[in-house]
Amino acid sequence: MFVANGLDVAQADALLSRGGLYRKLVPDFPFSHRRLFEGETIAIGGREWRVMVGFGHAPEHASLHCEALNVLISGDMLLPRISTNVAVRPVDPWSNPLRLFLESVRRYLALPRDVLVLPSHGLPFRGAHERVAQLEAHHAERLAELRAACVQSPRAAADVLELLFRRKLDTSQIFFALGEAIAHLHYLHYDGQLARTVGADGVARFAPG
Numbered sequence: 001m002f003v004a005n006g007l008d009v010a011q012a013d014a015l016l017s018r019g020g021l022y023r024k025l026v027p028d029f030p031f032s033h034r035r036l037f038e039g040e041t042i043a044i045g046g047r048e049w050r051v052m053v054g055f056g057h058a059p060e061h062a063s064l065h066c067e068a069l070n071v072l073i074s075g076d077m078l079l080p081r082i083s084t085n086v087a088v089r090p091v092d093p094w095s096n097p098l099r100l101f102l103e104s105v106r107r108y109l110a111l112p113r114d115v116l117v118l119p120s121h122g123l124p125f126r127g128a129h130e131r132v133a134q135l136e137a138h139h140a141e142r143l144a145e146l147r148a149a150c151v152q153s154p155r156a157a158a159d160v161l162e163l164l165f166r167r168k169l170d171t172s173q174i175f176f177a178l179g180e181a182i183a184h185l186h187y188l189h190y191d192g193q194l195a196r197t198v199g200a201d202g203v204a205r206f207a208p209g
Contacts, residue, residue: 056101087179
């Protein structure tokens with residue numbers, strides 16, 4: 001998928017050399033699980049927690065809100081300092097995860113402004129409404145820059161990495177960054193702002209239709 005989005009063969013080979021990183025970190029899976037559904041309440045520590053299901057970062061992500069404590073366990077969906085990785089994955093190559101993510105985080109605006117957020121990265125924080133606004137502004141800025149670049153000339157996802165990520169990326173970072181670049185291009189494509197064409201080299205490029 002990455003080669004079809006402009007990654008050169010040498011970089012693709014470097015990604016493959018990373019090996020099965022997930023398998024190394026998570027050697028075993030449970031034989032069964034209990035699935036959590038949107039709006040369901042579960043008991044933890046003598047309190048009721050409401051399940052809020054979000055999308056975009058993962059196929060299905062559960063955050064937990066306890067009204068009595070005014071606490072949100074946001075997991076990866078709402079982080080205090082960095083933007084959650086929102087990427088197209090090979091298992092779902094035609095997806096539009098950025099739209100799903102932005103629609104999901106806007107649901108936190110229904111929570112109290114002073115809710116205490118417990119993220120999976122970084123320190124607990126208050127100000128969920130402000131953080132949602134920051135994320136919306138961040139992605140709107142990146143989408144505008146990306147569209148402007150594609151107006152100048154058709155771009156593949158690999159062509160816009162330096163535009164979206166203004167630092168040198170190592171091999172592991174390229175894996176996440178390229179998935180994010182594809183996600184931003186897909187957002188503009190499905191929004192009707194860019195057309196997707198595949199060249200004779202098999203690489204998908206985006207430009208105004």
